[in-house]
Structures are given as C-alpha cells and as structure tokens.
Amino acid sequence: MSHDHHDRVVFITGAGSGIGRATALRLAGEGASIVVADIDPDGADATVAAIADAGGDAMAVSCDVRRRDSIAKARDTGLARFGSITSLVNNAGVVTMENLDELSEESWDRVLDINLKGPWLVAQEFTATLAATDRPAVVNLGTIEGEVVVSSGGTCQVHYNASKGGVKMLTKALAIEMGRKGIRVNAVAPGPIATDFVSLEGVTSDEAWEYLGTRLVIPRVGRPEDVAAAISFLLSDDASWITGIHLLVDGGWLTR
Numbered sequence: 001m002s003h004d005h006h007d008r009v010v011f012i013t014g015a016g017s018g019i020g021r022a023t024a025l026r027l028a029g030e031g032a033s034i035v036v037a038d039i040d041p042d043g044a045d046a047t048v049a050a051i052a053d054a055g056g057d058a059m060a061v062s063c064d065v066r067r068r069d070s071i072a073k074a075r076d077t078g079l080a081r082f083g084s085i086t087s088l089v090n091n092a093g094v095v096t097m098e099n100l101d102e103l104s105e106e107s108w109d110r111v112l113d114i115n116l117k118g119p120w121l122v123a124q125e126f127t128a129t130l131a132a133t134d135r136p137a138v139v140n141l142g143t144i145e146g147e148v149v150v151s152s153g154g155t156c157q158v159h160y161n162a163s164k165g166g167v168k169m170l171t172k173a174l175a176i177e178m179g180r181k182g183i184r185v186n187a188v189a190p191g192p193i194a195t196d197f198v199s200l201e202g203v204t205s206d207e208a209w210e211y212l213g214t215r216l217v218i219p220r221v222g223r224p225e226d227v228a229a230a231i232s233f234l235l236s237d238d239a240s241w242i243t244g245i246h247l248l249v250d251g252g253w254l255t256r
C-alpha cells in the first residue's frame with residue numbers, strides 16, 4: 001500500500017541514515033518534497049543523492065536538534081526552497097551502551113538532549129510553520145524501550161529508556177497543544193531495526209538472534225522500510241482521525 005504525499009513538504013531530522021533515510025526515500029517516492037536535516041552533512045548529501053537518483057525532490061540542510069538557532073536556520077532554508085513545510089518527522093536519536101555504574105553525566109545529557117529535548121525544541125520551532133498549512137502532521141520516533149526495558153548486550157540503558165519514555169508522553173502532550181492549531185502528532189515505536197544505530201551484528205548475528213528470536217512473533221529483524229511505511233501512514237490523510245498514539249512497529253515484541 002502506498003500513500004499520496006504529492007502536495008507535502010516533509011522535514012525529517014536525522015535523515016542522513018537508517019530509518020530517517022528510508023522514510024525520506026519512501027515519502028519522496030510517494031510524491032513529497034523532502035528537507036533532509038542532519039548533523040552529518042555527508043549522510044544528508046547521500047540521502048539527497050539517493051532521492052534524486054530515484055527521480056525525487058530533496059535538499060540537505062545542516063541541523064543539530066539540540067540547538068534552537070540551528071533548527072530555525074534549517075527550517076528557514078527549507079522554507080526558502082519549497083515555500084512551505086507541511087509535515088515533520090522527529091527522527092534524530094542516539095544511544096550509548098552503558099550500565100548504571102558506568103553511565104556518565106555527559107552521556108545522560110547527550111542522549112536526553114538529542115532524543116527528548118530535541119523533538120520538543122523542533123516541534124516548538126515548527127508549530128507556526130506547520131499551522132500555516134493544510135492537514136499538517138508530526139511523527140516522533142519512540143521505541144518499544146519507551147514501554148519496556150530491553151537489556152541489549154546484557155545492560156539496560158537507563159538514559160535511553162528515560163528519553164524514549166519521555167517521547168511517548170511528549171507526543172500525547174503535543175497532540176493536545178499542537179492539536180489546537182490543527183496539527184496531528186503521533187509516534188512510532190520500533191522494535192529492533194537493522195541500521196547504524198547499534199552494530200549490525202547486534203541485531204543480525206546468531207548470538208543476537210538467540211535473544212531476539214525468543215521475543216519476536218514475526219521471525220525476522222525489522223527493516224528501516226517497515227518503520228518508514230508506518231510513518232507514511234501516520235502522515236497521510238488515511239490517518240486524519242488519529243492523533244496522540246504510540247504505534248508499535250515491533251514484529252510482535254510486546255505481545256509476549
């Protein structure tokens with residue numbers, strides 16, 4: 001199934017890699033113009049090149065979601081090129097693998113700043129821009145780890161869980177606040193997806209599969225395209241009566 005995004009301009013943070021890139025490619029293939037926003041210019045350029053190769057329309061902008069001035073500059077650069085921005089995907093996110101004893105304040109601050117403060121800052125900076133358009137929508141990137149603790153590699157990541165649990169409630173609160181201006185706000189909550197986020201072996205090796213295989217109802221690791229499909233749906237008019245949800249895209253992980 002595909003969705004029609006022909007009149008849409010979508011700003012995607014962290015679109016230089018993984019789920020963000022797959023989402024940019026999918027939405028561009030469905031007719032949207034894409035602002036590929038990333039702190040990594042090479043990644044952003046590679047995404048734009050892939051979209052152009054497939055016949056789509058995109059531009060790269062430098063953006064650090066921790067900094068209001070950087071977000072505003074990226075937004076204004078996108079607006080100057082496309083005239084409007086109708087949709088936002090708050091995708092940029094990071095994790096560090098540290099147990100409670102090892103976890104430093106630097107890691108806590110970095111993960112919370114990018115994963116939780118970032119989506120709030122970006123949403124705030126985009127509210128007026130989105131509200132000025134027809135049928136605007138936002139999708140935030142949560143995770144199953146906003147619902148349960150997943151002891152990847154034998155350790156919990158308390159800072160990651162805290163940040164993504166926050167994203168779930170941020171989504172609900174923004175759905176109400178931004179909803180007053182006609183903007184729908186939802187989140188997707190992926191299970192393990194093969195990207196640069198954790199090492200590929202971390203989700204595909206035999207050892208990893210011993211753990212993952214006992215959890216997943218659908219017996220394969222997720223692909224970035226699985227998440228992109230859910231984001232496409234939530235941004236589309238087919239989801240016009242859906243707001244404030246945390247949609248699991250997890251191969252059934254939370255079923256057991």
Ligand SMILES: NC(=O)c1ccc[n+]([C@@H]2O[C@H](COP(=O)([O-])OP(=O)(O)OC[C@H]3O[C@@H](n4cnc5c(N)ncnc54)[C@H](O)[C@@H]3O)[C@@H](O)[C@H]2O)c1
Nearest residue numbers: 014016017018019039064065092093141143193195196197
């Ligand atoms: N991969 C998974 O298994 C998985 C599972 C659940 C949720 N998620 C979430 O999906 C989102 C994307 O993850 P991914 O797997 O594609 O990761 P990824 O590492 O492949 O991509 C993350 C992107 O974010 C960018 N980024 C990092 N810091 C930034 C900043 N300060 N400002 C702007 N951009 C920044 C990176 O340069 C990179 O391009 C994250 O929010 C992550 O928490 C991933």
